[in-house]
Amino acid sequence: MTAFSLNPEQTAWCAELRTLADERLRPLAEKGEPGRVNRPLLEALGELGLLEVLFAGEAPGAGPASRAPHATSRTPHATSGALGLCLLRESLAYACTEAETALALQGLGAHPVAAHGSARQREQWLAPARAGRAVAAFALSEPGAGSDAAALALSAAPDGASTWRLTGEKCWISNAPEADFYTVFARTTPGAGARGVTAFLVPADRAGLTGTPLDMLSPHPIGSLAFDGVTVTGEDVLGEPDRGFRVAMTTLNRFRPSVGAFAVGMAAAALDATLAHTAGRDAFGGKLKDLQAVAHQVAEMATRTEAARLMVHAAAAAYDRGEPxxxxxxxxxxxxxxxxxxxxxxxxxxxxxxxxxxxxxxLEHLYREVRAPRIYEGASEVQRTIIAKELYATRSADQSAEQSTPQSATREEPSV
Structure with a gap:
C-alpha cells in the first residue's frame, strides 16, 4: 500500500463504516440535541469498537486488535495508525457528521492521556473514555489565546510542593461543560512562552471548576470553562511540568491530517449529492448536467476533493512512518x-x-458544519504560517549542511 492508493481491505472497511454510520449511528444522532454531548451516540461508538482507532499504538493494550471485535470485519492492519484514523473520520463524516464529531472530540481530549498519562491516569480514565462512558475534552484555547496558543494565560500558581491552583478561563472548548474530564493547559512559569506550559488532567467535579455552553453556528457541543483556584497536584500532570506545549502539539499533529479527512468526507457527500441532483434535474430542455458551466463546476469539485484526499492520506502515512x-x-x-x-x-x-x-x-447541514474546521485546531492562516516556517527552516538546514561539507566531497577533482 502506498500513500496514494488504498488496498482492497481498506476500501471495503470504508464502505462498511459508511453503512454502519448510516444504519446504526445516524438514528442516534437524530435523537440528540444540537450543541449538547450525545452520550448514547458516544457509547455506541465505543460499543462498536470505533473509539479504539483513536488510541491504536498510543498506549499499552490500546490497539484495535483486542478491543474492537464488533466494529467491522476488517483486521487491525486496515484500521491502525493515523491513516486508519483518517479513513474512519472521512467515512463517518460522509454519512453522519455528528458521529464523526463525537469521535474526534473524544480523541482530542483523551489522546494526551493515552500518549502522556501515568499508569494511574490511564487506568482511571482511559478505559471508560475508550468505551465512550467518560466524555473527554481538550482545553487549550482561551478568550485571549486562540491561534496564539503559546500566549495562554490560565495561571497555575504554586501552592506548596507539587501543588498548583488554576485560575482563569478557557473558551471554545469542545464537549464543555458536559465532559467528565479535561486535558487542561496552564501556565506554570510566567513569561516563558511555550516553555512554561503544563498539561493537567482535571476531573470535571474538581472544586472551583464551572462551565457554560456556547451557542455556535455548527451544532457542536462547545462551551467555556472558569477556574476559580482549582487545585491540581503532581499526580494530575500529563507528561512533565513546563513541557505541556509538547503534549498539545503532538496531539494536534496527530489529529490535523484527520481534520482534513473530516473535511474530505463532507466534500465527498456534497459532491455525490450534486452528481445525483444535476443528473436528474430538468433544465433548459435537458438535464442540468448537460450545461457546460455545470459540468465544469462538478469536474472542478471532484478534482479538488480527490487532491485533498490524496494529501490527507500522504500526511497520515508520513506520520505513521515517523518522518521528520x-x-x-x-x-x-x-x-x-x-x-x-x-x-x-x-x-x-x-x-x-x-x-x-x-x-x-x-447541504444546509453541511454548510453549517463545514465552516468550523477552517478555524479550529489551528486556523488556515496558522497552517500557512507553519508551512512557511518549516520550509524556510529546511532551506536553512540544507544550506548549512552544504557549507559544512568539504569542497572535495561535493565535486569531482579534475583528472590529469
Whole structure:
C-alpha cells in the first residue's frame, strides 16, 4: 500500500463504516440535541469498537486488535495508525457528521492521556473514555489565546510542593461543560512562552471548576470553562511540568491530517449529492448536467476533493512512518482539505439552488458544519504560517549542511 492508493481491505472497511454510520449511528444522532454531548451516540461508538482507532499504538493494550471485535470485519492492519484514523473520520463524516464529531472530540481530549498519562491516569480514565462512558475534552484555547496558543494565560500558581491552583478561563472548548474530564493547559512559569506550559488532567467535579455552553453556528457541543483556584497536584500532570506545549502539539499533529479527512468526507457527500441532483434535474430542455458551466463546476469539485484526499492520506502515512516533516505535511493537509471542503459545499449549494437552503436539507447541514474546521485546531492562516516556517527552516538546514561539507566531497577533482 502506498500513500496514494488504498488496498482492497481498506476500501471495503470504508464502505462498511459508511453503512454502519448510516444504519446504526445516524438514528442516534437524530435523537440528540444540537450543541449538547450525545452520550448514547458516544457509547455506541465505543460499543462498536470505533473509539479504539483513536488510541491504536498510543498506549499499552490500546490497539484495535483486542478491543474492537464488533466494529467491522476488517483486521487491525486496515484500521491502525493515523491513516486508519483518517479513513474512519472521512467515512463517518460522509454519512453522519455528528458521529464523526463525537469521535474526534473524544480523541482530542483523551489522546494526551493515552500518549502522556501515568499508569494511574490511564487506568482511571482511559478505559471508560475508550468505551465512550467518560466524555473527554481538550482545553487549550482561551478568550485571549486562540491561534496564539503559546500566549495562554490560565495561571497555575504554586501552592506548596507539587501543588498548583488554576485560575482563569478557557473558551471554545469542545464537549464543555458536559465532559467528565479535561486535558487542561496552564501556565506554570510566567513569561516563558511555550516553555512554561503544563498539561493537567482535571476531573470535571474538581472544586472551583464551572462551565457554560456556547451557542455556535455548527451544532457542536462547545462551551467555556472558569477556574476559580482549582487545585491540581503532581499526580494530575500529563507528561512533565513546563513541557505541556509538547503534549498539545503532538496531539494536534496527530489529529490535523484527520481534520482534513473530516473535511474530505463532507466534500465527498456534497459532491455525490450534486452528481445525483444535476443528473436528474430538468433544465433548459435537458438535464442540468448537460450545461457546460455545470459540468465544469462538478469536474472542478471532484478534482479538488480527490487532491485533498490524496494529501490527507500522504500526511497520515508520513506520520505513521515517523518522518521528520510531520508538522509541515499535517498543516498542508488540513489547510488544503478544509479550504477545499468549503469550496465544494458552497458550490453544491449553488448548483442545488434554494432547496439546499431549507432547514434539514443535507447541504444546509453541511454548510453549517463545514465552516468550523477552517478555524479550529489551528486556523488556515496558522497552517500557512507553519508551512512557511518549516520550509524556510529546511532551506536553512540544507544550506548549512552544504557549507559544512568539504569542497572535495561535493565535486569531482579534475583528472590529469
Amino acid at each position: 516533516d510531520i508538522a509541515r505535511r499535517a498543516a498542508m493537509a488540513k489547510l488544503l482539505a478544509t479550504e477545499t471542503a468549503q469550496y465544494v459545499v458552497d458550490a453544491a449549494v449553488q448548483l442545488h439552488g434554494a432547496r439546499a437552503l431549507q432547514r434539514g436539507h443535507l
